[in-house]
Amino acid sequence: MRPPIVLLVLLLLAVAVLTVVGLGDVHSERVPPAVLNSEQQIAADTALSVRTTIDVEASTVRRTAEAYTATGTPTPASTLKALTAANKADLGGALLDAHTGKLLASGGESVSLAGVDAAQLTSGRGGIPPRLVTSNGARRLLYFARVTLPAQAVDANQDQNQVPTERQWLLVVSEALPALTTFGDGRTAQVLDASGKALVTTSRGVASPAVADSALPGTASRAASASGRDSDASGSLTGSATGVRPTVAGWAQVASTTGPGDTDGLGLVVLTSRAVPATTAAADYSSFALEAAGALAGIALLLGLVLNLLVQRPLLRLYLSAGRLARGATEDGPAETAELSRPVPVHGFGELARIGRALESLRRQLLGESGPQEFPAPRGPGYRALAAFVLLLVAGWAVPMIFVLNRADTATSVPAPVIANQQARAELAANRVRQSLDQSYADLSDVATSLPGKNRAAQTDDLRHALTKHKQYRSLYLLDRSGAITLRVGDTPLRTLVHVPDGGGVTTVNTSGRIPAIAAYAQVRAVKGKTGAAGVVLFGEIDVKTLNSTLARPHLGSVWVTDADCRVLAASLGYRAFQALPDAGLTRLARAAQSAPGTAGTATSTVLSSSSGPSVDAAAPLAQNGPTARLGWRVVTAEPAAALQLPAVQAQQRTMLAGILGLAFGAACLGWLHVVVFRPLRSVAALIEKLAGGDRRTVLHPVNHDEVGSVTRSLELIRQALAERGRADRSAQPADLFQSWPENTLQR
Structure with missing residues (x-):
């Protein structure tokens, strides 16, 4: 009996203590943690974009070198020209002998080869990671690739009596660091090296002078170094202030998220900063x-x-x-x-x-x-x-x-910088999707250029090789002018729309079904006098999982990619293909972001209330140029306000938690x-x-061994005593009756 009573009192007193500790710790700060966290995530998203660009460029250089086919008697100069002519990003190139390291050919600006050991770089397997070097006072990225020439490809200077052997050269390409795409008015983004020196700087709109805080790069570089160079760590900082506008900054390392990658060892750090209005309204929940x-x-x-x-x-x-x-x-x-x-x-x-x-x-x-x-x-x-x-x-x-108590008014409790940062992150998400689709289109265009003039068997081999190399495709197929498939590799196409488009780009090839079918397409050039497969357009259906994987990011909430009719094509969480957005407010927000396909569109954000609670939502057009510009697609994000570290939201959560604990403990006891x-x-x-x-x-x-059980045992003893007395009384009744008879009656 005593334990539940004592425990009830103790648990309720414990909830009272937790209420004091939990709510007493909630107070407003000059810069809310939610603002710092969102700036940190913007830096991490920007670092991911830089990492993706470097990885794509490194793979492009390797793929170009692997696809190089020598014709006739190639020279190093002609080989270098063939390998670098198509890439406009190349500032300079060099071709080295893989065994001796001798410079065979160079072109463009001077390539810094100090510390480049060709024999060591080409001795291992796998891709050679890029390097960050200084060339003519500017910082450059060097990309490497092995170039293998078959034994039949010999130059004019080679001894004709010598047995031809396979040769290997090392291609070195010098490029500038990737340009940063900055989102959010007044935000500055920088790429720092390991020492904290800014290598690339870009701003959106008019940046506040306070943003150019000279101490921030060094602090960010030291914080990144302390977390390890080969990690994708990130963090936030608070810089100097101008008046009532402190500077918030986020930093993130440009390193591979899992395992060794092309950006490991570069020591690059992305730093984003922006001046935000300080919180002036005090919030104290102690009383x-x-x-x-x-x-x-x-x-x-x-x-x-x-x-x-x-x-x-x-x-x-x-x-x-x-x-x-x-x-x-x-x-x-x-x-x-x-x-x-x-x-x-x-x-x-x-x-x-x-x-x-x-x-x-x-x-x-x-x-x-x-x-x-x-x-x-x-x-x-x-x-x-x-x-x-x-x-x-x-x-x-x-x-x-x-x-009832401490209900957060999300319309006023969410600071404007948090809403603006959600919009910037939606634009970054749209940029990631655009990069993924643009890369898919570029890869497909490369495949399409290799098909003209080949017979069906050779084209099939090329498509199979491309499907193996580019994991984002689930199916590759050629269409003739009537829209019929003449050649296919991979899974069964999901397309239901039969059309032969002009040019190239990205489109959807179905409008219903269980899986949305998004495809890149490119024209296959006709060759006079050649009778290859009767295909005029190459389609590559993109696995929707590839897009879904680019959407999920920490503290971004739910993310959807919608078409021009606001139907869902991809999402970061479970969804039904071509369904409407889960809330009418999100649909209105998506329509406001882009009025018609082909228009530039404008990103927008707001705080919406729905059946699942208030959330900070944003929408951004997918692209303003490139193969996806005319689609009219949008990226929509929704982050629950309950997930934000805001004083009003924290007070509401902890108040509700105290009430739930008190009610649960009381009911249990x-x-x-x-x-x-x-x-x-x-x-x-x-x-x-x-x-x-x-x-x-x-x-x-007795059922229980407690006070009630003891009372039951005592009652059983009383019952037995009363039953025994009752039996004794009943057995004594005949004798008493016999004694009461008259004596003469007994004698008779």
């Missing part, structure tokens, strides 16, 4: 926390006192009285008279009062003062009513905490008390009233 905790502590102590006076003490007295009557019923002589002479006090109400009155009746029956006594049906409140009252008292404190005390008392009250009413046959079995 509310003390008031709420004091009220709960008072309720806890009151409940402990009530349960002690109305349950614990009366039950203990009843336990002692039942034990005393059991001893009196089983003993003889003066001890019996002493134990049974004292009346049984009736304490409490409900079941305990019923048991006390029945015990008093049993005491008089044991003394022979009265016979069995019938008890009326119970009336009035019992201990279940007490349990309901206690629960209502706890709920009276908990329910307002859960549903009262449930425990009902199971071990209140419900057994009802059973014992019914049994003892039957016993006092003359039922000597029903055996009383």
Whole structure:
């Protein structure tokens, strides 16, 4: 009996302490943590974009070198020209002998080859990672690739009597660092080297002078170095301020997220910074926390006192009285008279009062003062009513905490910088999707240029090779002018739209079904006099999982890619193909981001309320140029306000948590008390009233080993004593009758 009562009081007091500690720790800061966190994520998203660009460029250089086919007797100069002519990003190139490191040819600006060991670089397997070097006072990225010439490709200077052998050269390409795409007015983005020197700087709109904080790059570089060079760590900083606008900054390393990658070892760090308005409204929840905790502590102590006076003490007295009557019923002589002479006090109400009155009746029956006594049906409140009252008292404190108090007004509690940062992250997400689709189109265009003039078997081999190399495609196929598939490799196409488009780009090839079919397409140039496969357009259906994987980012919330009709094509979470956005407000936001396909569009953001709660939402057009510009697609994001580290939201969450804990603990302890005390008392009250009413046959079995069980055992002893006396009285009745007959009757 004591454990649930004591535990109820202790748990409610613990909730009161947690309320003081949790809510007392919530206070407004000059820069809310949500602003710092979102700036950190913007830096991480920007670093991901830089990492993707470097990885793509490194793979492009390698793929170009692998696809190079020597014709005739190639020279190093002609080979270098063929390998670098198509890439406009190349600033300079060099071709080295893989064994000796001798410079064979160079072109464009001078390539810094200091520290480049060709033999060591080409000795291993896999791709050679890029390097960051200084050339003519500028920082450049060097990309490397192995160029293998077949044994038949010999130049004019080679000894004709010498047996041709396969040769390997090392291609070195010098390029500038990737240009940064910055989103969010007033934001500055920089790429730093390991020493904290800014290599690339770009701004969006007019950046505040405070953003150019000279201490931020060094601080970010040191923080990145402390986290390890080959990790994708990120963080946030607070810089100097101009007036009431402090500078917030985020940094992130440009390193591979998993395993060794092309950007490991470069030591590049992305730093983004922006001046934001400081929070001026103070928020202090200490007084509310003390008031709420004091009220709960008072309720806890009151409940402990009530349960002690109305349950614990009366039950203990009843336990002692039942034990005393059991001893009196089983003993003889003066001890019996002493134990049974004292009346049984009736304490409490409900079941305990019923048991006390029945015990008093049993005491008089044991003394022979009265016979069995019938008890009326119970009336009035019992201990279940007490349990309901206690629960209502706890709920009276908990329910307002859960549903009423400290409700965050998200329309005013979400700072404007957080909404703006969500919009910037939506634009970054759209940029990632655009990069992925543009790269898919570029890869498909390269495949399309290799197909003209080849027979069907050669084209099939090329398509299979491309499907193996480019994992984003699920199916590659050629269409003739009627739209029929003439050649296919990979999975069965999902297309339901039969059309032969002009030019090249990205499009959808179905409008319904379980999986959206997004495809890149490119024209296959016709060759005069060649009879290859009758295909004019090459389609590559993109696995939608490739797009889905680019959308999920930490603390960005749910992300959707929609078509011009706001139907979902890809998402960061489970979705149904071509379904509408989950909320009408999101649909309106998406339509506001781009009015018609082919228009530039404008990113937008706001705070919306829905059935699942308020959220910070943003929408951005997918692209303003390139193969995806005319699609009219959008990227829509929704981050729940509950996930933001805002004082008002934190206060609401912790207030609700305190209410939930208080209600849960109160219900659990009262449930425990009902199971071990209140419900057994009802059973014992019914049994003892039957016993006092003359039922000597029903055996009383103790169920629990506690106070109620002890009372039941005592009642069983009393029942046995009363039953034995009843049998003794019945056996004595014939003898008494015999003694009362007249003597002459006995003689006759």
